[in-house]
Amino acid sequence: MRERLSTSSSDGNAENMSDNNVSDKKINFIYVKILIFTLCLLPAIYFIGKTYSSASTENLINTYNEKRWGEFYSLEKNSLDMVFLGSSHSYCTFDPDIFDEDLNISSYQMGMPLQLLDSTYFTLLEVLNYQKPKIAVVEIYWGLLDDEFELKQAGMLFQVLKNKELEKQYISEVFPLGEKIKYNFDILKYQQDYFAFKNKEFKDDIKERFVVFDKGLPKQRGKEEYRSKGYTFCNYNMLDDEFYKTNQFKRFDGKQWEFNDTQKKYLRKIVDVCNKNNIQLIFVTAPIANVSMEHIKNYDIVNSAVSDFAEENKVPYLDYNIVNKNEKLLENKNFRDDAHLNHSGVEIVDRHFLGFLKEKGFDKILKN
Numbered sequence: 001m002r003e004r005l006s007t008s009s010s011d012g013n014a015e016n017m018s019d020n021n022v023s024d025k026k027i028n029f030i031y032v033k034i035l036i037f038t039l040c041l042l043p044a045i046y047f048i049g050k051t052y053s054s055a056s057t058e059n060l061i062n063t064y065n066e067k068r069w070g071e072f073y074s075l076e077k078n079s080l081d082m083v084f085l086g087s088s089h090s091y092c093t094f095d096p097d098i099f100d101e102d103l104n105i106s107s108y109q110m111g112m113p114l115q116l117l118d119s120t121y122f123t124l125l126e127v128l129n130y131q132k133p134k135i136a137v138v139e140i141y142w143g144l145l146d147d148e149f150e151l152k153q154a155g156m157l158f159q160v161l162k163n164k165e166l167e168k169q170y171i172s173e174v175f176p177l178g179e180k181i182k183y184n185f186d187i188l189k190y191q192q193d194y195f196a197f198k199n200k201e202f203k204d205d206i207k208e209r210f211v212v213f214d215k216g217l218p219k220q221r222g223k224e225e226y227r228s229k230g231y232t233f234c235n236y237n238m239l240d241d242e243f244y245k246t247n248q249f250k251r252f253d254g255k256q257w258e259f260n261d262t263q264k265k266y267l268r269k270i271v272d273v274c275n276k277n278n279i280q281l282i283f284v285t286a287p288i289a290n291v292s293m294e295h296i297k298n299y300d301i302v303n304s305a306v307s308d309f310a311e312e313n314k315v316p317y318l319d320y321n322i323v324n325k326n327e328k329l330l331e332n333k334n335f336r337d338d339a340h341l342n343h344s345g346v347e348i349v350d351r352h353f354l355g356f357l358k359e360k361g362f363d364k365i366l367k368n
Contacts, residue, residue, distance in 0.1 A: 061113050062159060068230040069160035072108060073130070080131040081366050082107040084230070085123055086139025087115040089286035092340040093139065093320075096229035098350040103357075105366050109230030114153040116144050117266040118174045124273060126163055134365050135280045138270060142285065142302045143339075145263050151179050174262075222342075235343050236336040243291050247338045254298030259305045271313045280365050283310050287320035287349065289335040318356060320349060327352075 068091075082105060084094040090111025099107045108131075110123055120138060127133070144150075154174070158167050171180060224234040244250065274281040285306065293299065303319055310317035324330050329352060334345030341349060357363050 062156065064226045064232055065112055065156055065160050067226045068110070068112075071228065072110065072127075072230065073162060075108070075130070077130055078132045079106055080108050080127075080133050081105040082135040082137065083124075083127055083131065083133045084109045084111060084137045084139065085120050085127075086111045087141050087144060088113045088340060089141045090137075090139035091230060091232050092234070092336065093284075093286040093346060093349055094137065094353075095227075095231045095233075095343075095346050095350055097227075097231070098347065099354065100229075102354055103363055103366055107229065111139060111230070112153070112156055114144065114150060115157070116147055116150055116153055117263045117270065118149075118170070119153055119157050121266040121269050121273070122161075122166060122170050123157065124270060126161060126166055128273070128277060129163065132277070133279060134368070135282065135362060136270075136274055137282045137284055138267075140267075140283050140285050140306055142257065142306060145306075146258050146260050148260055148262055149174065149176060149179065151183065155183070224336075233343055234336045234340075237342065238289055238291075238332055238335045238337055242289075242338040243332070244295075247292055247295055249288065249292040249338065250295040252296045254296070254301035257302055259309070264309065267309065268313065271315060280362060281315050282362070283315050283317040284353070285317075285319040285321060287324045287330060287341065287345075288339045289337070290324070290330060290332050292338045293321055293325065316360060318353070323352070 082096075082099065084090050084096070084107065088111060091109050092111075094109055094111075096107040096109050099105065110127060112119070112123070115123070117140075124136065154170065157170075161167055171183065175183065220236045220239065222235040222237070224232065224236065227233045239246075271281060273279075283306070285303075299321065303322060306319070307317055320329075329348055330341075330345055334341060334348060336342040336345075357366075
């Protein structure tokens with residue numbers, strides 16, 4: 001009996017071992033399949049990512065950025081007296097040629113689309129690696145002051161920034177964890193650029209093939225082009241539908257706006273860098289179209305928040321929405337769209353800003 005029991009136990013162990021071996025083989029087979037699938041997928045991810053990234057080079061705005069930074073890097077070291085920083089409102093407001101001719105100086109426009117103040121801060125750091133400006137004019141667009149983080153505008157800066165150590169510092173300091181991971185994969189980083197470009201390409205192709213015309217749709221007349229010293233010239237006029245139908249400000253209420261702590265932090269860092277380097281810092285808010293201001297409720301809340309910050313940090317501040325309201329500088333015809341000046345408006349605002357510089361004695365700083 002004992003022998004039978006012993007034999008039975010031995011047989012059972014053998015069966016269990018056999019079952020375990022089969023189970024282990026199945027698990028190993030699954031792992032191998034996953035590994036093979038992953039290895040096959042990686043080249044596809046890499047290829048798609050490169051395809052997506054190539055779409056960013058087709059973007060006209062990115063082309064302007066490349067020209068702006070390429071020209072900047074070619075400048076003679078320490079040759080700039082004044083630099084303009086900020087978002088598209090900066091390069092759609094300040095034409096360095098106007099200031100250089102009037103003040104007999106050398107200035108440069110470093111504004112970039114959608115730029116938050118964290119990117120403006122790192123742009124300033126890179127500027128100071130090559131130049132020692134006496135004045136820095138930082139354009140402050142309140143529509144971006146309430147944002148915590150925006151990957152696309154950071155990506156636009158990285159496409160043209162030569163300083164990879166500064167890029168690493170930016171990512172380390174500013175990027176949320178999820179965005180740090182996302183930025184390591186082109187397939188995620190450039191997805192928005194790719195589909196925006198392909199959508200436009202598809203529509204243009206359909207129009208060409210079937211001779212489709214946008215009947216009744218408004219069209220911009222004029223031209224937009226990169227000139228020099230970072231400035232983008234444009235003589236478009238604001239379209240009729242931007243007066244109300246598509247005006248982006250028609251639901252804006254200052255009571256619902258908040259000065260984001262992260263952007264406030266980097267604005268303070270800009271103040272500190274300028275103080276440390278003996279640079280006269282000036283804050284400016286570029287004007288939006290007259291009709292846009294008519295749509296906005298409680299703009300005084302926005303203006304007060306930025307004005308109070310400027311006063312606390314002893315920085316001169318000029319809000320051209322308030323100046324325009326009080327002095328009637330501009331008309332709707334001076335705007336390219338509901339938020340940006342065309343060149344006729346640029347000439348008006350720049351002449352006014354020149355008067356402000358001279359009134360405050362800042363022109364003397366430039367001559368020293």
